[in-house]
Amino acid sequence: MKKVLYRHLFSKVLGFSLLLFSTSFYAQEEAASTEVVAEDVSAAGGDAAKGKQLFNQNCAACHALDRKMTGPALANVEARLAEDEGLDKEWLYTWIKNSPGMIKSGDAYAVKIYAEYNQAAMTAFPTLSDADIDDILAYTAAPPPAPVVAAVADAAGAQGDSSGGISNEIILGALALVFALLVIMLILVNNTLRRIAEANGVILEKEKAQERTPIWKAFAQNQFLVLVSAIFLLLASAYFAYGWMMQVGIDQGYAPVQPIHYSHKIHAGDNKIECKYCHSSARVSKHSGIPSLNVCMNCHKSIYEYKGNPEGPSADDIANGYTNEFYTGEIKKLYKAVGWDEENQKYTGESQPVEWVRIHNLPDFAYFNHSQHVSVAGVECQTCHGPVEEMEVMYQFAPLTMGWCINCHRETNVKVEGNEYYEAIHTELSKKYGVDKLTAAMMGGLECGKCHY
Template sequence: MLSKRSLVGVPLKFHTLALLFLLFLGGQAFAVDPAVSDSEEAIAAGKTVFNANCKQCHKLDQKAVGPALRGITDRRSPDWAKSFIKNSQAVIASGDDYANALYAEYNNLMMPSHEFLSDADLDNLLSYIEYGDKVDPAAAAAATAGAAGGEGAGGGIPTEYLTIIVVVLVIVLLLILIVLGLIISILTKYVNKQDLDEDDKEFISQKFQLGKVLKSDAFVIIVTALVVALVAKTAIDGLYSVGVQQGYAPTQPIAYSHALHAGTLEIECQYCHTGVEIGKSANIPSANICMNCHMHVQNVQGQEGVSPEIQKIYDAIDNNQPIEWVRVHNLPDLAYFNHSQHVKVGGIECQTCHGPIQEMEVVYQYSSLTMGWCIDCHRQTEIAAGGNEYYDKLVQLHADSKDALKVKDIGGLECAKCHY
């Protein structure tokens, strides 16, 4: 005898299977893509990838050589973004409307492929693009206003104010001399009306004679002393300036603008000067480094043809000849200087020695680079000892001192440190 089956048994089983199937499809369609993470680790790793590969042409929140990147995962899917970053040429060739619109907007400027980036690198990069270095517009405006309002506060008197002060002092001195002259004139007239001896009248009535003053021994001694002092100072200044090339700005074979590359485009110094963190010399960049960008960037945006200056890079490559850059900063052979020791270990910014390099159209020697200049820096610069076991003993020995541990305290003033 067949057992009775529930009339709702089959529908319940069907509905259960259908519901599970729909939930699966819904989960696939609406699950949050794990690629874009707001974790600090992912953002930090993504920033490293961005600085090494993207920063030369892109910014997060404004246009540069290429478009602003923030919000790309809102405009397109993360998978599309990864495909475009890896091989933009392939996405454009596939007929993708968005990719071709970007290509046309930026004058058919092709982005280099990044096939070497792993999926993890791309995930971290997208995380940094979406969540990294966000700036609150209100806070930025307030900071800008504060900087403008506080300009000059605690930073010394501006040069133009000093000029005004000197002019005012000169005018005051002239007014004092005029007032003294008037007082002498009035007193002379008053005294002449009194009953005086002939000798007193003659003394009061005597005229000022410039000739006698110029011939007097006192005047000759004063003038001679001033001339000798001026000549001696000029000679000493000349001796101190031997070998000092502060302000030296030679003409380079290619009119390379640091203001454009390091300033506007914010390209890191280390991208071109590859040895600055790993060796004694910062290295003068080769034409191959230039071609990393200029195989795609051939001119200023909006202009046609190849820039004459960029053409010089192509000519150097074609002729297999190095670009003969003129060295700007020179130290004498008797002095030892190690870039990695200062930049990597000491954490010294490039601008500390080279000045506002990001504002220079033509690079010039900003600092004097004399021995006294270096010694003054060693006397004032504090050691970043935190997290470095090398300095633990030195910090312990220096604990009793009220001053912070400085370069001078670890041998920074010893002759053999620089003159080996």
């Protein structure tokens, strides 16, 4: 027992020593990296922290530090231009503030960049001061930060868990000991009472096993019970058979795996992209339509990797494999489908079709018009499709049955404001029947021919 105690004590001391060592080592490394960054910042003549913020606000849409995008990579751009082209910082000031003017003036390197990047002039930033540009250049010259090691936090958490309170092993051991003592006491009391009874001449009769009729035989002999059970089983079978047949063709909860994983949670939720930006035909057409991949490329020409939510991935996302690397890999699938060459920032013409799996599918004999509901009635997408902004994997939210549609037509009030046609109908119904609220059902929304050909 002592060995176990010493072993636990030794492990605690060893763990605490490792924690202090790793913490001090990390602090030294962080201090060293801070000194290096400070030296780079002082050498560049700007504040890299402020420069990062300015870079993300003004430059990140077209430039990255380590790769070519709509514009060239900007890592160490000041040093590269000075070494390769002989250009000083004053040239950069002028170029950033008025790039179209430099192209028109015939500056050799400005014309070269303009021709290399599809004759698309860089946006001018006249509001940036020389100090702001110095900060941006300091950020582009600073080395990338070292990845933060999470082992220190894990060690601290483990140390906190092991040092606080009584361990579960001790509590379980104490309860097991108390239970064993109670069992022993009951056995001793039972033996003592038996000896006292035998000493006083009390004869203990043993219980005789009585022969009983088996339950199944007693059940079979009771005709009334058999009849009631048979009726109950028949009714229950009919009920479940009816429920199963009523679910035929209803795919509520259907969530197929798509060839390219698309997260509505990230696009519609985190980034607040409106549904009708991608499904634009829902405003004017019967169908909402599958967005063209060119719509995706409007953003993903510049967004080539997923850097994650600022709050970090949740435990469920990590368990399901939804990491930054996973989402970046899905963007690469998009590039392959449209034939996009990342390195040269142009289309190759070698595209591949994406076989999307349809989720919402009405019967052929049912008519539904998206534009009538979206543009005329003003129905929100979430009314039928559920909270899409929270869906990592898109699924069918509503049952889409006939009864579900009819209930909506009966209960939903029509927006008559600003629509002369509906206002006229509402006025006539109010005069004739005293109608206060106008629903689709009152305008013939329950007629068979409205939804069935």
